[in-house]
Amino acid sequence: MPLITLDGVSYRYPDADRPALSEITTAVEPGEVILLRGASGSGKSTLLRCLNGLVPHSTGGQFRGRVVVCGLDTREHPPRRLGMHIGFVFQHPDAQFVLEDVEAELAFGLENLGLRRPLMRKRVEEVIDQVGINPLRRRRIDTLSGGERQRVAIAAALAMHPDALVLDEPTSQLDPQAAEDVLQVVLRLVAELGMTTVIAEHRVERIAPFVDRIWTLDAGVLRDQPPRVALAEGGARPPVVDLALRAGWTPIPLGLRDARIHAPTLPHKGGGRFPQWLWADYLPGRGFGPSLRRCARSAGTLDDAPPWRGRRLDGSERIRKDHALAVDRRTAAAAARQHLK
Numbered sequence: 001m002p003l004i005t006l007d008g009v010s011y012r013y014p015d016a017d018r019p020a021l022s023e024i025t026t027a028v029e030p031g032e033v034i035l036l037r038g039a040s041g042s043g044k045s046t047l048l049r050c051l052n053g054l055v056p057h058s059t060g061g062q063f064r065g066r067v068v069v070c071g072l073d074t075r076e077h078p079p080r081r082l083g084m085h086i087g088f089v090f091q092h093p094d095a096q097f098v099l100e101d102v103e104a105e106l107a108f109g110l111e112n113l114g115l116r117r118p119l120m121r122k123r124v125e126e127v128i129d130q131v132g133i134n135p136l137r138r139r140r141i142d143t144l145s146g147g148e149r150q151r152v153a154i155a156a157a158l159a160m161h162p163d164a165l166v167l168d169e170p171t172s173q174l175d176p177q178a179a180e181d182v183l184q185v186v187l188r189l190v191a192e193l194g195m196t197t198v199i200a201e202h203r204v205e206r207i208a209p210f211v212d213r214i215w216t217l218d219a220g221v222l223r224d225q226p227p228r229v230a231l232a233e234g235g236a237r238p239p240v241v242d243l244a245l246r247a248g249w250t251p252i253p254l255g256l257r258d259a260r261i262h263a264p265t266l267p268h269k270g271g272g273r274f275p276q277w278l279w280a281d282y283l284p285g286r287g288f289g290p291s292l293r294r295c296a297r298s299a300g301t302l303d304d305a306p307p308w309r310g311r312r313l314d315g316s317e318r319i320r321k322d323h324a325l326a327v328d329r330r331t332a333a334a335a336a337r338q339h340l341k
């Protein structure tokens, strides 16, 4: 039985001239992880807010269809009640805090539930451990960085023992390292607790390998697809998928791990400056992954190759320049794209 169902959901904000969501029908099964993507203004936040009843309870407007969360019709139950089932993490780290201290914030929702003190303490300890925020527990929230705030927000949501976590671009306000820390927490909850998760996130390359389905919104219209189908079709996707499509790999890899299997089979591309392609990964601080090491030769350094000219990755790594292309996790896949054109 699905945890969440949406049945013909359409929604228009008050005074808006077109609907923000049109005829959305889909469902989320327990344990599923869903990535929600779509251009700015496509309706991602609106859709996620339907899941905890903020739409339409707080927004007004015209709502049609039905959203049912753990058996509760969201029209008939207020966001407070739905919040017991849906842990929600907002885009802006500050949007979600009520109190000044981390521990008080973690206990806040539980106090409202009327939980007894010992049980409350136990839950707070549990989430501090699960989210790995022990060093933050005695801090004031206004002294925390954005990434730390988002991790506290996740912990506060988790303390309520929700049936699902819903995260609305939780990393979009963060620097890359903080974003990575937050996503690590989310992925750990998915792996260790089997947390049902719906997440809007633009770092698709970090999430895609772990998702069961991708929801793509386009002007309020939803497509619900298996990840490989959605990514092959277009929209925001990991650079490695672009590379895979050009190289004709099937099934397309969803992440670096998958891609390594294909790397040695990258096709010859005659006539170009780089006649043979070998794809590999470079992890900052950790050097090259196995694929690139395998092809390392002594004719030139990475810096000789145009995508890397002027960039010092690691001067000691020597490779044959017409044989290799390194793709570093975040930035260099753009170079792969460029050279496969």
Ligand SMILES: Nc1ncnc2c1ncn2[C@@H]1O[C@H](COP(=O)(O)OP(=O)(O)OP(=O)(O)O)[C@@H](O)[C@H]1O
Pocket (backbone or CB within 6 Å): 013, 014, 016, 020, 038, 039, 040, 041, 042, 043, 044, 045, 046, 047, 059
């Ligand atoms: N409170 C509001 N009142 C009226 N229109 C709104 C309101 N909030 C959002 N909209 C409109 O609804 C549409 C969907 O907005 P929404 O915020 O859901 O998009 P989004 O995909 O989350 O965008 P972003 O990626 O920028 O966060 C947009 O056209 C937006 O202008």
Ligand SMILES: [Mg+2]
Pocket (backbone or CB within 6 Å): 044, 045, 046, 168, 169
């Ligand atoms: Mg949004």
